[in-house]
Amino acid sequence: MARRRGSIMSDKLKMELAGELGVADIVRAEGGFGSVSSRDCGNMVRLAIQRAEQSMV
Template sequence: MAKFTPEGTLLPADVADALKYEIAAELGITGKIDTANDYWGNVASRDCGRVGGKIGGNMVKLMIKRAEETLARGQSPF
């Protein structure tokens, strides 16, 4: 059965968090994250891409690349 997300979100919270940590691991920044408390305050905005700034930070670029690869294989990215 389909799993619906609240209005205004693209992914369920657990899926979004898993993706966020997977991308952080690929970028090599997981050592700066307090995973026990889900605290990202030690991660520089430069590492993730500036919030509210130019679109195209490292995490955004990698997430877009992943979605494009998934679509190329004919699968749904969601």
């Protein structure tokens, strides 16, 4: 399977979600999302899905 290049979520949305979860400081201090735990990244995806579902209603 080919890997997808680029990002589906904008950097602005990612930072908003990271701020809601309290991990935005980690992203800023470490220089990116590579230092965010898998659990927190999963929670960011869950929040993004919830937002998308709410916008469809």
